[in-house]
Amino acid sequence: MASSGEPRRIDLLQGTLDLIVLRTLHTMGAQHAYGIAARIEQVAEHPFTLNQGTLYPALVRLEQKSWISGTWKTTENNREAKYYTITKAGTRALREQIERWQRSAGLVNKLLLNESE
């Protein structure tokens, strides 16, 4: 049921979603799940980039690692929502993850460029 009929949706690489969530929270401050999803779609410049339900495993993984923490608050429209903030450990982890991502992305890019020549 997931995304077979929705070619525009992206299946993110395992682990990249965690990185994206951490980065989003780091730049935007406290956010609820919908806020994170909206931010990702905004960056992707399309409303249906993400199956938003897939955010939840990432959130719970990060929370369990104590890289983010969640609290219930009310939104400006007076709706209740669980807001996540990045922790100190999360910020540290984000730095490492970005570095690792850039290294591996650089490698993959190089390989792809060499191949296409």
Added chain:
Amino acid sequence: MMAALRRFFRKLVNGLRPARGEDDLARELASHLTLLEDECRRRGMSVGEARRAARLALGGVDQAKELHRTARSFAWLDDARRDLLYATRTIVGNVGFSMAVVLTMGVAIGGTGAVFSLVNTVLLRPLPYRDSAHIVTIWEDNTKDGFPRNDVEPGHYALLASHNQVFESIAAVAGYSATFSGNGSPEKIEARRITQSFFDVLGVAPALGRVFRPDEDRPGGRRVTILSHGFWRDGFGGDPTIVGRDILLGDERFSIVGVMPAGFQFLDGTVSVWVPAAFSPEELVKGSNYLTVVARLKPGVSLARARANLDTISAQIPGDLTAADQRKRTALVPLQEQVAGDARRPLVVLLTAVAVVMLIACANVASLLLARAAARRHEIALRSSLGASRGRIVRQLLTESVVLSALGLLVGIVLAKWALAFLEQLVPSSMMLFAQPTLDLPALGFTVLVSLVAGVLFGLAPAIHVTKLDPGSTLKGGGRGVSCPESRRSVLVVTEVAMTLVLLVVAGLLVQTLYRLRYADIGFRPGEVLMLRTSLPPDTYASHARRTLFYDQVLERVTPLPGVLAAGYTTSVPLAWKGGTTSFVAEGHALDPGVTDDVNHRQVSADYLRAIGIPLLQGRYFAEGDHASAQPVVIINETMARQYWPGMNVIGKRMRTTDDQAHPAAWLTIVGIVGDVRQMGLDEPVKAEMYVPYRQFDSQPWFAPRDLVVRTTGDPMRLVGAITREIHAVDRAQPVSHIRLVTDILDEEVAARRIGTIVLVAFAAFAVVLAIVGIYGLISFFVVQHIPEIGVRIALGAQTREILTLVAGKGVSLTLIGLGIGAVAAVAATRLVSSLLYGFTGFDPTALGLASLLLLLLALVASYVPARRATKLDPIVALRYR
């Protein structure tokens, strides 16, 4: 690393305490949807559109939940927990159903556990001797004379002991008559003469003191003795300083050198003292079979090699033994096998029976679960359309059946403990002291394993069946008209009926056997007959005249007692001594040097045959006139008459015993033929037997009468005091033992059989109940499944009888198929248990016929009840029934 560890524990905790995460998640998802909807509304969608778009963006609430759960905790842990919870809810929600399953499994598991722990105790657990697997017993194989495991002649033993190359050690045990007068009245105690190597062979050290020394096991050696733990405890109050003290056995003083540990016994469980055998050279060549021989195999020597070695030795028996001994053969039997003895066969049958019961129970429960699975099709179709995989659903249903069988296990353990108290009586008496069957670790482990396997076994079929259904058609189909579980249940019911028939037939045959053995064909009238044993000490009663005087005086005093109908003395009452033969020759028959004819030898008083109730067929009983100086006479049994004087008039023919060839015995004139008595065992063929008046027979003192038999009016036990007083009036020092009813001997003789039979009957009865419940359940289910069809038939004017035939016919036809298959299996099973049966030649159709009839009748009732309900259906209601 730290983060990973932290996450692991969180997952574990979440797996065990899921409610918190679950509530929070539900709240979060709801909030998420609300925010999404708000956003969509802001973009101008209608409420409905917004809701739809929000759900689409989220990608399904339940899927999100499932993803969350997988990430949040260990999926398997969470699943197992939820399956357990679900199973518990289902089980509690269907108390009646669950009780039926738990009780069914409980009885089956309990039976299995009890029978297994019995098998473990008797057949599997090693005996309490060092390396008991290496210990063997050695017997003379006199199969021709009806003694496949005869005691060994001392000469034969001496030869085996000196010539064998296969034994580390070998020992001989002989009976010993001992009277112990320590506590006032003289008491006969069980004693054994043993060779010095005896305790080495068994590898058991005494608890106190020491074993015998070689110099004590020689003629003229020191008189020493070792006590059993029980005798030391009961006779001497467990005195720890007992070693070195003296004990008076008969007239002889023995020095106590040791006490054996608690529970130590060998073959018979009642020996009080052991003394050195100290065989004299004469004893070691004398030709009478009275030694029990036991040996320990050298390491690495196989039974086959040991047997070959013994056969070689026995075949080369030197010429100083009699010609008849040239045919000597030895039988080598592992001690464990000897001890388990006749218990092995019934135990194997019981184990098979309980396995069959277990299968029937599983079939029954599987059938119940299938019926319920049909009712739960909807629920399961719903779950699978909501994304539960097939494996998950199977696992969930299996969890339920395993939980049910675990509950059954609890019931089973209680039942097994209770049943063991009863089954314990199946342990052979030779093992009684050390082999109490208990639900020990192996037995418990086995039981748990069985219940788990059973749970999977009866859960798997319904689980697989249910998941094969197509969710779409099931949800649309209104939950009706799927005949699949019905046909599966039919197969199960047919199987149950077949297996039940087999159990019933075997149980029936065993009951018949028991009845025949105990009440028919025993050859004498055991009712209201008392026996008392007075084993005369050989030292005091060395002469024939002395013994005769004792018997005469006792009988003279006992016979006139009020309540006594007849009293008599005999060598041994039937079944109390399964042996005791003399070789003989009939007058006119050539004495073949290589062949001897054996006859059971019983020396009796004039009135013995009347007292025990052995019928006279021809000639006369003994009379007072058959005294020492009269013509020597003999009474023989029917078998002997037929065997040696076929078709002749036997009265007046003569015979004589040939044991002592140096002093040929006098010719005995046959004056009577009496009926056969089961002397060798209730299911053993009757052998030739002769009765001679003790007054006329002064040789072979080991056949001198021991057992006093008194036929009474009313309760025989109330005469015990008076009779014992009269015996003690004759000889104050004479111990009286074995005071019991002759019927008790018979009961004891069949005790193991009776227990085994009762258990098997109980199994069969349980199987019948299960089979009938199975049929009833299936037919009820059939009716429910076919309500509309039956409604149509009734609406179209079908008669009550037609409906009855339609519905009940189904039950009956299934039963008939089961009976057909069962009959074939029963014939095979009968062959399997034939060694436990008595009095059947070939296949006996009575048990099969009766069992089939019984099952058919019960099946008819079981199908009639739901069929009757079907005829009462209101066609209007039936047609609307969904």
